[in-house]
Amino acid sequence: MLNPQIVNRLRSIVGEKYYRDDMESLVSHSYDGTPMLQALPDGVIYPDSTQQVADIMKVLSEAQIPLVTRGSGSNLCGGTVPIQGGVVMVMHRMNRIIEVDLENLTATVQTGLITAEFTAHIESLGLFYPPDPSSMRISTIGGNIAECSGGLRGLKYGTTKDYVIGLEAVMVNGSILRTGGKLMKDVAGYDLTKLLVGSEGTLAVITEATLKLIPPPKAKKTMLAMFRDLYGAARTVSNIIESKIIPATLEFLDNPTIQVVDDFAKLGLPRDMEAILLIEQDGDPETVERDIERIREICILEKADRIEVAANREEAEKLLTARRSAFTALARLRPTTILEDATVPRSKIADMVLRINEIATKHRVTIATFGHAGDGNLHPTATTDARDKEEIHRVELAFEEIFEAAIELGGTITGEHGVGIVKAPYLEWKVGAAGMEVMRGIKAVFDPHNILNPSKMFAKETKKRVVIQHG
Amino acid sequence: MLNPQIVNRLRSIVGEKYYRDDMESLVSHSYDGTPMLQALPDGVIYPDSTQQVADIMKVLSEAQIPLVTRGSGSNLCGGTVPIQGGVVMVMHRMNRIIEVDLENLTATVQTGLITAEFTAHIESLGLFYPPDPSSMRISTIGGNIAECSGGLRGLKYGTTKDYVIGLEAVMVNGSILRTGGKLMKDVAGYDLTKLLVGSEGTLAVITEATLKLIPPPKAKKTMLAMFRDLYGAARTVSNIIESKIIPATLEFLDNPTIQVVDDFAKLGLPRDMEAILLIEQDGDPETVERDIERIREICILEKADRIEVAANREEAEKLLTARRSAFTALARLRPTTILEDATVPRSKIADMVLRINEIATKHRVTIATFGHAGDGNLHPTATTDARDKEEIHRVELAFEEIFEAAIELGGTITGEHGVGIVKAPYLEWKVGAAGMEVMRGIKAVFDPHNILNPSKMFAKETKKRVVIQHG
Numbered sequence: 057m058l059n060p061q062i063v064n065r066l067r068s069i070v071g072e073k074y075y076r077d078d079m080e081s082l083v084s085h086s087y088d089g090t091p092m093l094q095a096l097p098d099g100v101i102y103p104d105s106t107q108q109v110a111d112i113m114k115v116l117s118e119a120q121i122p123l124v125t126r127g128s129g130s131n132l133c134g135g136t137v138p139i140q141g142g143v144v145m146v147m148h149r150m151n152r153i154i155e156v157d158l159e160n161l162t163a164t165v166q167t168g169l170i171t172a173e174f175t176a177h178i179e180s181l182g183l184f185y186p187p188d189p190s191s192m193r194i195s196t197i198g199g200n201i202a203e204c205s206g207g208l209r210g211l212k213y214g215t216t217k218d219y220v221i222g223l224e225a226v227m228v229n230g231s232i233l234r235t236g237g238k239l240m241k242d243v244a245g246y247d248l249t250k251l252l253v254g255s256e257g258t259l260a261v262i263t264e265a266t267l268k269l270i271p272p273p274k275a276k277k278t279m280l281a282m283f284r285d286l287y288g289a290a291r292t293v294s295n296i297i298e299s300k301i302i303p304a305t306l307e308f309l310d311n312p313t314i315q316v317v318d319d320f321a322k323l324g325l326p327r328d329m330e331a332i333l334l335i336e337q338d339g340d341p342e343t344v345e346r347d348i349e350r351i352r353e354i355c356i357l358e359k360a361d362r363i364e365v366a367a368n369r370e371e372a373e374k375l376l377t378a379r380r381s382a383f384t385a386l387a388r389l390r391p392t393t394i395l396e397d398a399t400v401p402r403s404k405i406a407d408m409v410l411r412i413n414e415i416a417t418k419h420r421v422t423i424a425t426f427g428h429a430g431d432g433n434l435h436p437t438a439t440t441d442a443r444d445k446e447e448i449h450r451v452e453l454a455f456e457e458i459f460e461a462a463i464e465l466g467g468t469i470t471g472e473h474g475v476g477i478v479k480a481p482y483l484e485w486k487v488g489a490a491g492m493e494v495m496r497g498i499k500a501v502f503d504p505h506n507i508l509n510p511s512k513m514f515a516k517e518t519k520k521r522v523v524i525q526h527g
Numbered sequence: 528m529l530n531p532q533i534v535n536r537l538r539s540i541v542g543e544k545y546y547r548d549d550m551e552s553l554v555s556h557s558y559d560g561t562p563m564l565q566a567l568p569d570g571v572i573y574p575d576s577t578q579q580v581a582d583i584m585k586v587l588s589e590a591q592i593p594l595v596t597r598g599s600g601s602n603l604c605g606g607t608v609p610i611q612g613g614v615v616m617v618m619h620r621m622n623r624i625i626e627v628d629l630e631n632l633t634a635t636v637q638t639g640l641i642t643a644e645f646t647a648h649i650e651s652l653g654l655f656y657p658p659d660p661s662s663m664r665i666s667t668i669g670g671n672i673a674e675c676s677g678g679l680r681g682l683k684y685g686t687t688k689d690y691v692i693g694l695e696a697v698m699v700n701g702s703i704l705r706t707g708g709k710l711m712k713d714v715a716g717y718d719l720t721k722l723l724v725g726s727e728g729t730l731a732v733i734t735e736a737t738l739k740l741i742p743p744p745k746a747k748k749t750m751l752a753m754f755r756d757l758y759g760a761a762r763t764v765s766n767i768i769e770s771k772i773i774p775a776t777l778e779f780l781d782n783p784t785i786q787v788v789d790d791f792a793k794l795g796l797p798r799d800m801e802a803i804l805l806i807e808q809d810g811d812p813e814t815v816e817r818d819i820e821r822i823r824e825i826c827i828l829e830k831a832d833r834i835e836v837a838a839n840r841e842e843a844e845k846l847l848t849a850r851r852s853a854f855t856a857l858a859r860l861r862p863t864t865i866l867e868d869a870t871v872p873r874s875k876i877a878d879m880v881l882r883i884n885e886i887a888t889k890h891r892v893t894i895a896t897f898g899h900a901g902d903g904n905l906h907p908t909a910t911t912d913a914r915d916k917e918e919i920h921r922v923e924l925a926f927e928e929i930f931e932a933a934i935e936l937g938g939t940i941t942g943e944h945g946v947g948i949v950k951a952p953y954l955e956w957k958v959g960a961a962g963m964e965v966m967r968g969i970k971a972v973f974d975p976h977n978i979l980n981p982s983k984m985f986a987k988e989t990k991k992r993v994v995i996q997h998g
Contacts, residue, residue, distance in 0.1 A: 159765045159769060206712050237937055237939065238872040241902050245954055245984060247725055253718065254714050302742065346811075400710075401709040402711075471714065486713075488704065513716060
């Protein structure tokens with residue numbers, strides 16, 4: 057519990073009902089989308105304006121009370137678990153679309169806005185905001201910015217970072233930082249906008265964002281291609297790109313995922329396939345037709361066993377179901393589902409999937425893999441049971457080896473989910489000692505007393521790298 | 528001159544002939560593309576490998592000798608003038624294309640590589656690296672990265688930053704930092720890649736870069752549209768974008784520029800026009816045809832006086848000459864040419880051009896304006912004489928008011944040329960006190976003793992903001 061004087065000051069900023077410390081509020085903000093992590097905050101606060109955030113920040117800074125800023129807490133890295141207690145600041149009341157500027161193709165929004173509400177509004181104006189994390193129906197723009205969320209369209213359109221061109225953020229001392237603007241080019245000093253995107257709430261509280269919009273594609277086409285040979289699927293991915301086609305979506309399901317998805321969604325998928333690719337192209341109608349035809353030829357060349365091209369949006373939605381239901385289907389199998397996102401250069405996807413399978417067998421754990429093949433961003437997903445300590449230990453060992461394998465193949469420990477608590481002990485594997493030193497230095501510049509989302513990104517100890525026996 | 532022991536150590540790293548301190552070498556590295564700035568270094572060094580850079584860095588760090596890293600010195604912000612003496616490190620020997628990876632669509636290069644040599648090689652492989660700063664025939668990839676260079680294709684394709692996905696950099700203590708990789712997605716920690724892009728040699732020495740490549744457009748079409756009414760031209764720009772067309776190029780010349788260009792290149796341009804737009808679209812042939820036709824309709828709607836669409840590449844080259852020769856034509860007029868790059872939201876271009884003209888008249892200086900209309904990135908260019916102190920003073924006052932006007936209109940002091948020495952006194956106008964504090968903090972994390980390109984980006988004193996009398 058916080059000192060009552062502090063609580064009074066916080067209540068006087070936001071009003072009585074917007075600071076809560078009843079057990080229900082504390083418990084419901086003690087966890088996020090990440091399994092097996094929980095910690096009670098001391099209080100939960102709901103600001104309504106940037107000024108309130110600044111005033112709150114001053115109070116917390118003065119008393120050195122930790123602050124965890126959160127949207128809907130849908131992240132998968134423990135990024136919003138208040139591991140050191142303190143105050144959880146929920147941004148949902150700051151959910152206004154401040155402006156959509158049609159001349160400059162920008163939108164300025166408060167960061168508590170739900171992503172899907174934003175994209176629906178943007179689409180109603182005939183425009184397009186591409187980032188589409190799976191969580192978008194509940195996640196907030198601020199959460200997407202904090203984690204630099206990706207999604208199914210990353211390959212062609214990039215991720216959240218590519219659309220954030222200006223920010224308003226409250227610094228730990230309560231001052232307000234404004235970066236960028238409605239500007240397609242701005243080289244006035246270091247790029248603080250891109251530094252804040254993906255900073256996971258550890259540097260400042262992001263209160264407003266100016267986002268770049270683009271014209272929507274005029275047409276879209278969807279297809280599935282199924283392969284008995286994993287390398288055939290992987291070669292198809294590389295071949296498409298080498299043929300100078302960048303599909304809007306290029307997703308992958310491995311055999312364990314196919315089986316589970318088919319059990320769940322009864323799609324009549326061929327259960328003996330080693331891989332399914334879900335491919336979408338969008339753009340001008342002629343381009344889409346031509347690209348999809350060329351992709352079909354490549355799939356045939358690489359011995360796809362079955363190819364289905366959707367004739368219309370309804371059929372497309374059916375094909376998309378296979379990919380969309382992957383997580384839900386896997387989550388039904390066992391009490392605990394742990395979704396990771398090791399990422400490799402796209403040319404290494406098949407190698408990575410085989411390594412994952414090898415590692416899963418070695419540690420006797422069940423791991424199914426699906427994900428964004430075009431980006432090399434895979435989601436190996438373990439189905440397990442948090443109550444079985446021994447099995448969980450084996451799952452952890454397996455994921456450690458998976459991170460190591462990703463790094464060995466020129467990849468990274470996280471492509472779109474963030475570091476948070478879960479991957480903090482492995483960050484140095486990717487960024488090295490020099491990277492850690494610089495990142496810790498940057499953290500200290502923004503937050504010298506370590507009160508902004510403490511314990512995230514930076515672990516007390518880096519895990520020793522495992523020596524993998526493989527081959 | 529440096530202490531002879533230091534010189535010996537430097538010579539033992541690179542070999543006798545690659546450290547020079549004869550007057551010719553010193554003088555030829557005492558200036559860059561920026562007028563009216565010169566300072567002699569103590570020595571010039573030409574490393575051949577990352578390891579040599581690291582070894583040099585250790586020697587200079589130990590003795591706290593300033594280091595200015597440079598490519599060809601084509602920047603326009605005084606970014607490579609060795610204002611505090613020390614060593615200029617020329618990267619030209621580190622010019623290897625290490626790898627072009629066709630499966631992952633990436634290229635890895637040493638940073639001393641000339642940009643145009645790189646793009647020629649990439650194009651010979653049937654691929655596309657879009658950043659095209661005007662300096663590209665002499666500038667280096669490393670210089671482009673240090674300044675986050677833009678170019679004519681920025682509107683549709685973005686700038687250098689959008690194509691840098693991995694870096695190798697030597698830190699001030701000689702350790703080697705590796706960021707990113709051949710990865711389209713990577714959220715492992717703060718985005719140090721984007722932080723180093725545009726850092727103007729003040730944070731680390733960038734030795735290698737992994738660059739994203741894309742498939743080239745299949746077709747391209749070029750047109751000129753000429754307007755008697757400046758607002759007609761400006762509305763055309765906004766109208767094109769609002770019609771959901773993002774042209775590859777959307778360039779602007781004002782009346783003074785048109786006159787000078789026509790004197791120089793004898794293109795038969797109508798000299799009474801207030802503005803010319805140069806517009807290019809690329810992509811699939813059907814899309815290009817459709818977009819150019821729609822753009823033509825918009826130009827007619829906005830009362831363009833004359834529209835020329837190139838029938839083939841030869842005609843296109845002729846139309847492009849008008850824009851390409853702008854700087855050269857202006858540079859012939861008077862002994863000194865000062866090119867600025869104040870940038871505003873694209874909806875504010877006409878307002879900004881009128882403000883520039885008003886300011887030029889007030890201070891009795893000659894300023895012609897051209898630039899990237901689609902980006903709102905204008906290049907107001909003063910033709911003057913560095914020997915005329917009184918006139919130069921008036922030019923400086925005029926540019927100060929131009930920066931102030933850009934900020935007032937929601938813009939920035941520099942869109943693509945960088946801060947360097949020239950704009951350092953104005954940086955706070957754009958980024959505010961909070962921004963300056965954070966940027967100084969970041970600088971200190973990377974370079975605690977301020978030996979990497981000292982006096983750049985951070986001025987001793989911020990200029991007082993001018994109060995503009997206008998309207």
